[in-house]
Amino acid sequence: GEDVEQSLFLSVREGDSSVINCTYTDSSSTYLYWYKQEPGAGLQLLTYIFSNMDMKQDQRLTVLLNKKDKHLSLRIADTQTGDSAIYFCAGGGADGLTFGKGTHLIIQP
Amino acid sequence: KAGVTQTPRYLIKTRGQQVTLSCSPISGHRSVSWYQQTPGQGLQFLFEYFSETQRNKGNFPGRFSGRQFSNSRSEMNVSTLELGDSALYLCASSLRGPEETQYFGPGTRLLVL
Numbered sequence: 001g002e003d004v005e006q007s008l009f010l011s012v013r014e015g016d017s018s019v020i021n022c023t024y025t026d027s028s029s030t031y032l033y034w035y036k037q038e039p040g041a042g043l044q045l046l047t048y049i050f051s052n053m054d055m056k057q058d059q060r061l062t063v064l065l066n067k068k069d070k071h072l073s074l075r076i077a078d079t080q081t082g083d084s085a086i087y088f089c090a091g092g093g094a095d096g097l098t099f100g101k102g103t104h105l106i107i108q109p
Numbered sequence: 110k111a112g113v114t115q116t117p118r119y120l121i122k123t124r125g126q127q128v129t130l131s132c133s134p135i136s137g138h139r140s141v142s143w144y145q146q147t148p149g150q151g152l153q154f155l156f157e158y159f160s161e162t163q164r165n166k167g168n169f170p171g172r173f174s175g176r177q178f179s180n181s182r183s184e185m186n187v188s189t190l191e192l193g194d195s196a197l198y199l200c201a202s203s204l205r206g207p208e209e210t211q212y213f214g215p216g217t218r219l220l221v222l
Contacts, residue, residue, distance in 0.1 A: 043213040096154030
């Protein structure tokens with residue numbers, strides 16, 4: 001099955017860009033996703049990318065997909081305190097999503 | 110459109126009891142998936158229902174079960190609760206299946222004492 005790896009923590013200064021990285025093992029996922037989880041809350045779908053795309057931009061969010069290296073990244077421009085959360089990348093298919101352990105994004109003032 | 114709703118939001122049970130959690134998907138979504146989130150294991154897929162049928166199941170013991178009703182609402186049941194069942198249980202809905210974009214509810218936080 002799918003295996004998804006993420007670094008556990010990322011600390012950035014307010015106003016800088018944040019780049020959260022993810023690697024996965026299974027190339028068969030049709031879509032790859034980024035979800036955001038704030039304390040005590042469920043998962044909020046941030047964005048997703050179709051597996052035959054290289055890049056997708058959505059306002060402050062940019063997703064890059066390198067299929068050869070099985071590497072997915074999420075860039076958040078102009079990071080704000082409200083972006084402080086855990087970010088999960090996920091892929092999968094009919095047998096459900098496989099999630100990384102999540103990256104805690106910490107914003108320094 | 111209303112999002113995915115889950116009830117109850119919080120639950121405290123003791124070992125050996127059983128519990129039922131409920132999930133109402135987004136209107137028009139027919140697939141409901143359930144996930145367990147714990148600090149140690151992260152997010153893990155439990156099972157998926159479509160048209161009242163379980164189509165896929167994750168690697169969980171038979172104490173974990175579920176069902177789906179004709180209106181696509183779903184329930185999951187955990188029998189003979191163990192301390193390790195303490196977790197956030199998340200429900201997600203999609204139009205036709207988990208291979209499509211899934212939208213998550215706020216979760217039910219279960220504490221087993």
